[in-house]
Amino acid sequence: ETAFSHKDLLSIHDLTQDEVYQILSLGLKLKAQSKAGIPHPLLKGKTLGMIFQKSSTRTRVSFEVGIYQLGGYGLFLSSNDLQLGRGETIADTARVLSRYLDGIMIRTFKQKDVEDLAHYSSIPVINGLTDLLHPCQVLSDLLTVYEKKQRFSGLKLAFIGDGNNMAHSLMFGCAKVDMDIALACPEGYMPDDDIVKAAKTDAQLSGSHITITTDPAEAIEGADVVYTDVWASMGQEAETQERKKAMQNYQVNESLWQLAKPDAIFMHCLPAHRGEEVTDAIIDGPMSAIFDEAENRLHAQKAIMALLMA
Numbered sequence: 647e648t649a650f651s652h653k654d655l656l657s658i659h660d661l662t663q664d665e666v667y668q669i670l671s672l673g674l675k676l677k678a679q680s681k682a683g684i685p686h687p688l689l690k691g692k693t694l695g696m697i698f699q700k701s702s703t704r705t706r707v708s709f710e711v712g713i714y715q716l717g718g719y720g721l722f723l724s725s726n727d728l729q730l731g732r733g734e735t736i737a738d739t740a741r742v743l744s745r746y747l748d749g750i751m752i753r754t755f756k757q758k759d760v761e762d763l764a765h766y767s768s769i770p771v772i773n774g775l776t777d778l779l780h781p782c783q784v785l786s787d788l789l790t791v792y793e794k795k796q797r798f799s800g801l802k803l804a805f806i807g808d809g810n811n812m813a814h815s816l817m818f819g820c821a822k823v824d825m826d827i828a829l830a831c832p833e834g835y836m837p838d839d840d841i842v843k844a845a846k847t848d849a850q851l852s853g854s855h856i857t858i859t860t861d862p863a864e865a866i867e868g869a870d871v872v873y874t875d876v877w878a879s880m881g882q883e884a885e886t887q888e889r890k891k892a893m894q895n896y897q898v899n900e901s902l903w904q905l906a907k908p909d910a911i912f913m914h915c916l917p918a919h920r921g922e923e924v925t926d927a928i929i930d931g932p933m934s935a936i937f938d939e940a941e942n943r944l945h946a947q948k949a950i951m952a953l954l955m956a
């Protein structure tokens with residue numbers, strides 16, 4: 647194995663294609679070892695602090711279980727209880743935590759806060775979701791796509807709905823592995839221009855294509871993977887009603903599904919708002935990969951921790 651050249655995982659954009667593949671192949675190996683009951687204490691005695699400024703089911707549990715399975719120990723750090731919540735600076739928090747821990751995972755609002763934490767920490771920092779990006783989710787999702795389809799090149803992923811953190815990281819992820827991605831978002835809810843520009847640069851390198859439209863039918867046409875996410879993300883609760891109105895024609899339902907490839911799979915990072923961005927018939931249908939997707943958070947993130955913290 648070649649050395650991982652990064653201290654942190656802040657965005658998939660920062661990784662090389664080879665580093666993405668390293669994460670995926672180690673993730674698959676650790677998954678197989680887990681299933682076979684073969685111990686893999688790659689981070690024996692190491693500690694991971696997990697800072698949460700937003701809610702979480704999957705991220706918290708998969709990181710905490712993951713570090714334990716690697717022989718280490720995870721500490722759940724709610725920002726309500728940390729002095730961070732009372733105004734201690736990110737820089738001081740970073741320098742103090744670096745004296746105790748071997749790694750930090752943080753879920754917060756601003757991407758800049760994660761970057762600052764990484765800058766002032768001497769230990770690896772892992773982005774566990776910001777308003778801008780959700781890299782661990784998408785690296786896990788790539789693992790799931792690979793398991794289901796055994797390739798990336800030649801595949802098309804359609805993302806339908808809000809041009810949010812998931813849309814951004816999916817663009818970066820697809821661009822790295824040469825998967826085409828088509829996004830359909832309503833006017834006013836398009837992905838961030840700078841992210842699109844950066845992802846298009848990555849796509850040019852790998853040979854993949856990024857298409858952005860307002861038309862869900864156009865995006866889903868011939869798709870191998872259909873992805874959606876909530877219409878109002880954490881922190882946007884006050885906009886729930888206007889977002890529902892803006893995105894009502896962006897529901898992944900049986901009629902839209904007809905346009906995808908016959909063997910297409912459905913993906914959603916979860917939690918889902920059933921009856922809004924997706925209907926029960928799709929999310930509970932035979933095409934749905936959502937629970938494999940959730941499980942793979944554990945395996946992919948164990949690989950990420952092992953590569954960054956070993």
Ligand code: CP
Binds near residue numbers: 701702704706916
């Ligand atoms: N998909 C995901 O990150 O889920 P949680 O918000 O439950 O962590």
Ligand code: NVA
Binds near residue numbers: 777915917
């Ligand atoms: N876009 C969602 C993803 C949750 C995992 C949010 O940020 O709330």
